[in-house]
């Protein structure tokens with residue numbers, strides 16, 4: 005039995021003479037050009053998709069590397085202190101430069117707590133359960149107590165607190181503190 009050791013055309017699979025990747029027939033009838041163009045398109049599409057995916061993760065990474073903490077997050081007046089009770093209210097915080105949510109409550113008279121609503125695991129928005137007095141993440145089950153401390157699930161830490169200031173009877177929240 006003889007073994008055919010010739011190279012094969014990468015399009016039709018027929019033997020190729022010399023060291024070409026594509027046979028003469030595929031070149032002659034235009035198949036080579038169409039196939040190579042398709043491969044180039046697929047390769048460029050893949051690179052483009054990876055780029056978009058990367059930009060999404062880059063944004064998340066930048067948020068974690070440079071959280072809008074203290075001086076980087078603008079103070080936002082969220083209203084008079086007497087509107088806050090012991091139960092958390094979700095506030096739209098616009099001072100970070102990206103859409104953010106902050107849970108705010110008056111824990112005891114004059115003491116305000118503010119926690120970022122992003123889960124410390126993979127950043128899903130957590131929900132405050134006022135009956136159980138805990139924050140619950142719908143994505144993978146992380147749970148935090150009313151002081152933002154991690155008590156269950158895969159999150160590696162507690163919720164991120166935000167800067168809080170009280171002036172002239174109003175509450176201001178600032179950026180996330182790491």
Ligand code: FES
Pocket residue numbers: 123124125126127128141142143144145146157158159
């Ligand atoms: S994102 Fe919250 S537990 Fe995974």
